[in-house]
């Protein structure tokens with residue numbers, strides 16, 4: 001069960017019950033210093049937003065979660081399914097997911113409609129970026145397998161959280177894209193098919209052995225809630241980016 005602390009200075013989604021020593025969170029667009037159209041907590045450097053504002057926003061979010069901004073590790077995000085094992089704070093260009101067993105390394109993936117996924121198993125955390133292409137190609141299960149390998153555990157020992165993403169209410173796709181997904185993840189009630197990435201991820205993870213009760217979905221649609229989230233599709237590309245963050249914090 002995940003909750004959004006709406007009344008804090010930097011609101012973010014987190015597990016209702018702390019999973020010590022892990023810190024897992026999904027950011028929103030609130031609580032930062034960026035100006036429109038990147039207002040407020042834009043965390044993406046690949047935008048035309050002021051770089052100093054982005055740096056301030058990143059620091060604000062991580063400090064609010066008691067994480068050290070100097071321990072950040074990021075992924076290049078190339079819409080693939082490769083998972084990089086992270087040993088220290090660094091950037092991994094050719095991957096879409098990060099996994100680590102190192103305490104205090106802060107994993108972050110960047111999204112603004114694509115689905116962020118966070119994983120936790122004893123002694124291991126992971127973060128994945130999964131758009132339609134990555135989800136169709138198996139990113140959710142690739143990251144799960146990387147977690148199980150590193151933790152030496154079965155999929156039934158892994159917790160997975162699905163963050164704010166564009167969903168079946170809003171995400172119109174081409175017929176050829178919809179055809180790559182199970183029928184349960186596609187809605188056919190309007191002119192064009194609409195894709196629900198979280199449903200696709202959920203089905204794949206359950207089939208791979210994750211327990212239903214270990215799958216947590218924020219339920220948030222980035223396109224439906226402009227006061228809370230950036231949406232690349234809704235905002236025609238001129239928008240900010242959220243983070244999905246996972247870390248094994250030493251203590252705070």
Ligand SMILES: [Zn+2]
Pocket residue numbers: 166167168169170171221222223224
């Ligand atoms: Zn929606």
